[in-house]
Amino acid sequence: NAGVMQNPRHLVxxxxxxxxxxxxxxxxxxxxxxxxxxxxxGLKFMVYLQKENxxxxxxxxxxxxxxxxxxxxxxxxxxxxxxxxxxxxYFCASSPNLDEQYFGPxxxxxxx
Amino acid sequence: RKEVEQDPGPFNVPxxxxxxxxxxxxxxxxxxxxxxxxxxxKEPKLLMSVYSSGNEDGRFTAQLNRASQYxxxxxxxxxxxxxxxxxxxxxxxxxxxxxxFGSGTRLSIRP
Numbered sequence: 001n002a003g004v005m006q007n008p009r010h011l012v013x014x015x016x017x018x019x020x021x022x023x024x025x026x027x028x029x030x031x032x033x034x035x036x037x038x039x040x041x042g043l044k045f046m047v048y049l050q051k052e053n054x055x056x057x058x059x060x061x062x063x064x065x066x067x068x069x070x071x072x073x074x075x076x077x078x079x080x081x082x083x084x085x086x087x088x089x090y091f092c093a094s095s096p097n098l099d100e101q102y103f104g105p106x107x108x109x110x111x112x
Numbered sequence: 113r114k115e116v117e118q119d120p121g122p123f124n125v126p127x128x129x130x131x132x133x134x135x136x137x138x139x140x141x142x143x144x145x146x147x148x149x150x151x152x153x154k155e156p157k158l159l160m161s162v163y164s165s166g167n168e169d170g171r172f173t174a175q176l177n178r179a180s181q182y183x184x185x186x187x188x189x190x191x192x193x194x195x196x197x198x199x200x201x202x203x204x205x206x207x208x209x210x211x212x213f214g215s216g217t218r219l220s221i222r223p
Contacts, residue, residue: 042215048209058210089153091155091156098209104155
């Protein structure tokens with residue numbers, strides 16, 4: 001049973017470009033969560049999705065950030081017009097129910 | 113007050129020592145809690161779930177104190193490989209729709 005998969009593992013973008021981060025949950029998991037982690041800091045909740053629905057986006061910045069989890073395919077975290085402050089590790093986690101979460105290896109975004 | 117709060121450490125202890133971490137939470141409605149381990153530049157890995165009865169797995173024991181609203185993690189006979197950052201987490205919000213993580217406690221085991 002493959003774990004949570006994220007790609008790309010490393011992403012470099014220039015200021016103003018778009019970043020697309022993908023997450024495939026573990027098989028049988030219908031709950032997906034996105035977190036952001038800055039260096040030397042803890043994980044900050046961003047958004048919780050189920051298939052085709054955003055359940056809780058209270059941690060998402062109001063502008064430039066969006067997330068989706070379509071019926072088919074991976075969950076996507078999209079950051080438009082990236083700025084240097086968006087540089088961070090973005091982790092996706094999945095869960096079969098509202099209990100334990102299992103994390104993917106993360107995408108490290110660097111904005112130059 | 114932060115929803116989940118931990119002592120950031122670092123804890124620096126000799127191999128073989130027993131070390132304990134505490135984590136306080138503010139949402140009295142939270143039902144379940146977790147300890148994760150995170151190595152440098154890696155993803156968090158689930159270490160233990162913590163329910164009302166506590167949990168033990170080998171050298172690791174986790175307990176929940178609802179009256180004082182804290183959870184604890186005890187590591188006995190610590191190994192060099194236990195060096196990592198330990199994150200506590202708990203469900204938050206009235207609909208329990210998200211897990212909130214503490215900022216982590218860094219543990220360093222010295223030979």
